[in-house]
Each structure stands twice: as structure tokens, then as C-alpha cells.
Amino acid sequence: MGLTLAVICLVAAAALAVTYRMTRPTIEARTRADRVEALRVVLPEAVSFSDPIEGEEINYYQGRDGEGRVIGYALIGEARGYSSDISVMVGVDPSGKISGIEILSQQETPGLGTLAVEVPATRTFWEALLGREPAEPPGRPPFQEQFAGKTVDRLEVVTGETETRIEALTGATITSRAVTEAVRESLKTFLEQQNKNN
Secondary structure (H helix, E strand, O other), rough: HHHHHHHHHHHHHHHHHHHHHHHHHHHHHHHHHHHHHHHHHOOOOOEOOOEEEOOOOEEEEEEEEEOOEEEEEEEEEEEEOOOOOOEEEEEEEEOOOOEEEEEEEOOOOOHHHHHHHHOOOOOOOOHHOOOOOOOOOOOHHHHHOOOOOOOOOOOEEEOOOOOOEEEEEOOHHHHHHHHHHHHHHHHHHHHHHHHHHO
């Protein structure tokens, strides 16, 4: 019995190893493509991006314009949400203002925490019924959009409408705080690192 179980475990382990080896290049290529797409979102003015640059405290990317000038930086922050770790890419211009954020990964509660990544529907009932594409392209998640233009001292979650802070998602305050914390702490670390090097 023990020998049979050992053989089954050995075959399963070998199958997993072979599957991992076969799918690894595809997974890595997809991860790189997702990373470039996120860089385009958080640094919309950039036309090219550097490879990750190792910093003393935090790694970052540089976004460059058509003439090769650095017009912004992107970095990744993480924080614990309600039911998962949340990873966020943050774009920042040379003056320290956030140009945009993109949530890279999360496993928050559907319908509550996932509102942080959901885009309002632009497709009308009739367009859906007739199988047509929406007249307007889908926008960006409103929760993420409110970070653009903010500085590190404005990254505070409040309940209710606000123009100067971050408005919490209804029923998902923990997720809202986690995203904000990931953005704030990574940005603060990056700015301190840049100040040391200048």
C-alpha cells in the first residue's frame, strides 16, 4: 500500500514539474505583457519604459518621452486587504504627483472589495440585446481614478464624497484603506529614496 502511494506521489510530482516547465515561458510572457500594460496606464504620457531599476529601498521603472527624457516613474506597492494581499502599480511624475494607479492583483470579496477594479457598464440594454459593442469604450475604475493628481499627504481614506482625499468604497473600507496604504507607503519610500540620491 505504501509503495503504491509513493509511486502515485512520484508520478504526480513529475507531471507537475513537466507542466510547470512547459507553461513557464507562456506565464512569464503574459506577466511581462500585463506589466507593460499597467505601465501605460499609470504613465500615459510615456512612450517607452526602462527595465526595473534596483533602488536601495524600492525598485522602480522610468517612463520616457519620445526624446528619451524621463517624464515619470512607476513603482509597485503591496498591502493586506480584507481577504487577500493587494498589489498596486503607482505612477508618479517628477514633481511627486500621482499620474495614475493600477491594481495588479487582488482577491477581495466580489461585489464589495472588487469594486476597486470594476468599471461601470457603458453598454445599454439594447446594445446588449442586439449584440452590439457599446457606443463608448469602457473607462477606468472610478475608485482608482481618484488617485490621479494627489500627493502623498492627500492619501487618506474618508467616508462620503471628497475632492481632496480618497473616498472609501461603500461596504469595503478595509479594501479602500489597503489600496491607499499600498500607494502611500510605496510612494513615500520612493520619494525618500530619490531625495537621498539627489
